[in-house]
Amino acid sequence: MRAARPRKRFGQNFLEDGAIVSRIESAVAPRTDDRVVEIGPGRGALTEALVSSGCYLDAIELDRDLTAGLLAAFSIYPRFKLHSADALEFDYAALLNDGRNGERDERLRVVGNLPYNISTPLIFRLLENTAIIEDMHFMLQLEVVKRLAAQPGGGDWGRLGIMAQYHCYVEHLFDVPPSAFNPPPKVQSAIVRLTPWRHSPYPAVDVETLRSTVQAAFAQRRKTLRNNLKGIATDAQLKDLDIDPGARAETLQLTDFIAIANQLHD
Structure with a gap:
């Protein structure tokens, strides 16, 4: 052409x-x-x-x-x-x-x-x-x-x-x-x-909740989950999921973010 x-x-x-x-x-x-x-x-x-x-x-x-x-x-x-x-x-x-x-x-x-x-x-x-x-x-x-x-x-x-x-x-x-x-x-x-995925390997989750949770967790990459998720998820909620509130978002698995989103949505 x-x-x-x-x-x-x-x-x-x-x-x-x-x-x-x-x-x-x-x-x-x-x-x-x-x-x-x-x-x-x-x-x-x-x-x-x-x-x-x-x-x-x-x-x-x-x-x-x-x-x-x-x-x-x-x-x-x-x-x-x-x-x-x-x-x-x-x-x-x-x-x-x-x-x-x-x-x-x-x-x-x-x-x-x-x-x-x-x-x-x-x-x-x-x-x-x-x-x-x-x-x-x-x-x-x-x-x-x-x-x-x-x-x-x-x-x-x-x-x-x-x-x-x-x-x-x-x-x-x-x-x-x-x-x-x-x-x-x-x-x-x-x-x-x-x-x-036609048959997703991941647990059911509200996609909008997952999206907003991930966005907040990575809002400032050098800060911890405790800081980035302040007002969204408490230390107690994260610990209930065996997630360290002092960790950075980049250390979490996809399944960890899904677990947080599921808990917040529920």
Whole structure:
């Protein structure tokens, strides 16, 4: 398709390495009747690989300078549809009821080279929709992928990883060098797969209570739970759960946060 100049305000870095595109396609492995949503198709490098599989492909692109080229390149595919929209505001559930495949789809498969400047809020937005999502494959900054896949005890463990792992099984698939993009970003990138739990390994919890508890616990990372959860949970409540009020949030397991949220909700 027609080359378009990357735009800073959209955080654009276009993927151009064919070998990386092939690895992503293999990781996604789109099937003929899959309902795939591509966020930020850019110049269409991955779009071509996806739509050629025969899947139903809904591409969401905000930059109007790119939409004409995408339409020119991919309108020949009857299962391709372009949405000129903001992925942060998009109604993903509406795609399940538009009848494009003759019946109601069960779940979506989401793919995207996410702009660095919206990646975290967009992931949180999609985590709100995991009931209708089969899986998600994203190109992200390596540091974001490390946070998503982090384990307790280190600086990467925090709100993003806790909420992602509560909703999904997280896999750091492979890293992508800056040379794979135009223009090359100043950071390393990586591919991550998020697969929403169909049978969650975690106890039932009010998600909003968990979200607010985790946010408060990490409000100031160097402070203890006693300080960050003041007015939310007492020392006695934490001790009842065998959690040290003098510990920092980064030392707690996901199950510890769930236990606190369950107690607060009850």
